[in-house]
Amino acid sequence: MTTTFRQSAISGIKDYLPLCLGQLPWALASGVAMKSAGFSLWECIGMTLIVYSGSAQLGTLPLIVSGASIFVVGLTTIALALRFLIFSALMAPAFEGCNKKVKIWAGYVMSDGVIAAYSQKILADPQLESRTGLYLGTSSFNVMTWMLGTVVGAVFTQQIPEEYHFEFMATIALAILLAPALKQWKAAAVCLVSGLTACLLIQLPMRLGFFIAILAGLGTGALFETLERKRK
Incomplete structure (x- = not known):
């Protein structure tokens, strides 16, 4: 050390x-x-x-x-x-x-x-x-x-x-850290897609809605990255 x-x-x-x-x-x-x-x-x-x-x-x-x-x-x-x-x-x-x-x-x-x-x-x-x-x-x-x-x-x-x-205190603390990242439109889009998916699928058993929301967010981020690379 x-x-x-x-x-x-x-x-x-x-x-x-x-x-x-x-x-x-x-x-x-x-x-x-x-x-x-x-x-x-x-x-x-x-x-x-x-x-x-x-x-x-x-x-x-x-x-x-x-x-x-x-x-x-x-x-x-x-x-x-x-x-x-x-x-x-x-x-x-x-x-x-x-x-x-x-x-x-x-x-x-x-x-x-x-x-x-x-x-x-x-x-x-x-x-x-x-x-x-x-x-x-x-x-x-x-x-x-x-x-x-x-x-x-x-x-x-x-x-x-x-x-x-x-x-809920830790969730609030993490939300404060997340706020600056939302200035980037790609990050905001990923958060919006995953958040809406989690809310819409909240009734699914075994918290599967949360799992699907993670995949939806990852897919959205990957899509935007792919489109940006092709544009460049």
Whole structure:
């Protein structure tokens, strides 16, 4: 861990701290939801460590509680976490020259917030140690914040009133990060198509509407990119 790596990591963590605080309520809500579903504290910690995705954790709990098959639960988890496959493809160039262990850890700690906040800055940074320090430092700090919030939520479930609806705080924080990207017409079109698709198909079972909305957004983005390349 070089000086450049440490400085970049510390700088990223300081700048990312407000968003981490914004995701704490969502982490608390995840812990409360898992504990309310009948999970033990260690099961809550285990699910958080293995899945590490608020949407996948909260999205699969109703299926687990209702006794759905492992196949259905697994398929739903994949659908809800499919966006990370796109994020991985986006960030892959930033880790050229890194060993496999670093790449595996980078994939595990990946999160929506860090990608939204720093992806452009990381990909534009020509120095490997600087960009990996920014990504890995901030993402690792994000993991610790999420784990802490989940454990606190699971431990103090009985003391947190249900009517507080903490889970919406993280959505609001991510929406704020998304707003600047909407200045680009292609990004706005992708958001519009995927958002409308999710709303129209919200009644589909097993959250299939969410999965189809992801594919619709990806297809829209790919279409615009293809048309732009042909025009050029």
